[in-house]
Amino acid sequence: MNIDIQVAAQRQTKPALSEVQFGSHVSDHMFVAEYDAGRGWHSPRVMPYGEFRLDPRALVLHYGQSVFEGLKAYRQADGGIALFRPGCNAARLNTSCARMAMPALPEALFIDGLQRLVALEAAWVPDTSGAALYARPVMFANEPVLGVRRSSRYVFCIMLCPVPPYFQIGDAPFKLVAREDCARTAQGGCGDAKTSANYGQTIVELERARREGYDNLLWLDAAGHRLIEEAGITNVFIRYQDKVVTPPLSGRILPGITRDSVIRLLRHQGVPVLEQETTIDGLVADIDDGRVREIFLTGTATIVAPVGEIGFRDRRHTLAPVAPDDSMAAALYRTLTAIQYGRATDEFGWMQRVPL
Ligand SMILES: *Cc1c(COP(=O)(O)O)cnc(C)c1O
Numbered sequence: 001m002n003i004d005i006q007v008a009a010q011r012q013t014k015p016a017l018s019e020v021q022f023g024s025h026v027s028d029h030m031f032v033a034e035y036d037a038g039r040g041w042h043s044p045r046v047m048p049y050g051e052f053r054l055d056p057r058a059l060v061l062h063y064g065q066s067v068f069e070g071l072k073a074y075r076q077a078d079g080g081i082a083l084f085r086p087g088c089n090a091a092r093l094n095t096s097c098a099r100m101a102m103p104a105l106p107e108a109l110f111i112d113g114l115q116r117l118v119a120l121e122a123a124w125v126p127d128t129s130g131a132a133l134y135a136r137p138v139m140f141a142n143e144p145v146l147g148v149r150r151s152s153r154y155v156f157c158i159m160l161c162p163v164p165p166y167f168q169i170g171d172a173p174f175k176l177v178a179r180e181d182c183a184r185t186a187q188g189g190c191g192d193a194k195t196s197a198n199y200g201q202t203i204v205e206l207e208r209a210r211r212e213g214y215d216n217l218l219w220l221d222a223a224g225h226r227l228i229e230e231a232g233i234t235n236v237f238i239r240y241q242d243k244v245v246t247p248p249l250s251g252r253i254l255p256g257i258t259r260d261s262v263i264r265l266l267r268h269q270g271v272p273v274l275e276q277e278t279t280i281d282g283l284v285a286d287i288d289d290g291r292v293r294e295i296f297l298t299g300t301a302t303i304v305a306p307v308g309e310i311g312f313r314d315r316r317h318t319l320a321p322v323a324p325d326d327s328m329a330a331a332l333y334r335t336l337t338a339i340q341y342g343r344a345t346d347e348f349g350w351m352q353r354v355p356l
Pocket of ligand 1: 070194235259299
């Protein structure tokens with residue numbers, strides 16, 4: 001599909017990264033495509049960033065037909081720009097769409113739109129290591145009608161936000177709390193889809209965790225409140241002496257692209273990674289006995305970050321600090337970022353260059 005390029009008459013002055021919070025600043029242009037049942041996807045364009053007009057009946061506002069993605073464009077060691085595994089995001093968007101009765105977006109349109117947008121906004125990709133240009137694709141239903149049914153109209157949009165590093169080696173480890181009176185999702189729900197509905201309902205719990213001095217939740221399964229699932233909006237890994245364990249993709253877990261990359265990197269290095277269930281009781285007992293060497297989180301924003309403490313039933317279980325040279329989380333962070341910033345050979349073919 002031919003992408004129309006409409007260049008903004010004026011460009012903003014770029015903010016200093018020190019003034020930027022996650023998503024507080026956006027580049028000058030966005031990519032937009034529209035869908036109408038019968039016509040399919042049409043009018044793909046890169047255009048000046050701006051507001052949408054929305055009928056108050058737009059279905060997304062009432063019943064939450066909305067899915068999103070998140071990935072980053074990285075400044076390469078040679079000055080170029082590359083995206084990390086964008087095909088995985090295009091494919092995952094469509095899995096989320098299928099779950100939410102939304103139309104698939106051709107993967108080529110996702111990739112072409114993203115490439116054209118990032119190429120036009122190349123100057124927005126930060127030069128500092130750890131920082132990146134975060135791309136947020138989103139699709140939502142905008143048919144003006146109030147029946148609970150699939151919308152016949154959708155908008156797909158990609159916006160770009162310069163982001164400072166969310167986590168760097170040496171920052172304080174995360175503190176998580178596991179609770180038996182709440183859950184992120186249940187079996188048969190949509191926990192494996194990146195849909196807006198999964199996030200709004202967690203904010204009260206996030207605020208409660210923060211009031212108690214934690215950074216985020218260690219989500220347990222909704223049925224029995226025993227199984228470890230995710231940490232906030234990241235995937236979670238537990239390192240024992242001789243193996244690494246992460247929850248299996250049960251349908252309740254978001255299949256993180258960083259999760260998949262970390263599993264591949266570890267297996268490539270000969271480290272056994274088991275996708276198996278872990279109970280909270282077993283985990284805290286293993287932390288107290290010193291059997292758990294590290295716990296770490298993975299996600300596009302965080303990359304890989306260590307956990308230092310788990311709160312459960314009025315007790316805080318603290319992990320013994322690991323020496324920097326012995327930290328698997330720090331080693332994974334270094335390996336992954338070296339690939340992302342083009343400082344290491346991309347053995348897995350993960351990076352996609354943006355033609356400038
Ligand atoms: C996006 C997300 C992740 C991480 O996925 P990545 O592809 O690694 O960024 C993990 N859990 C939840 C709930 C998420 O929304």
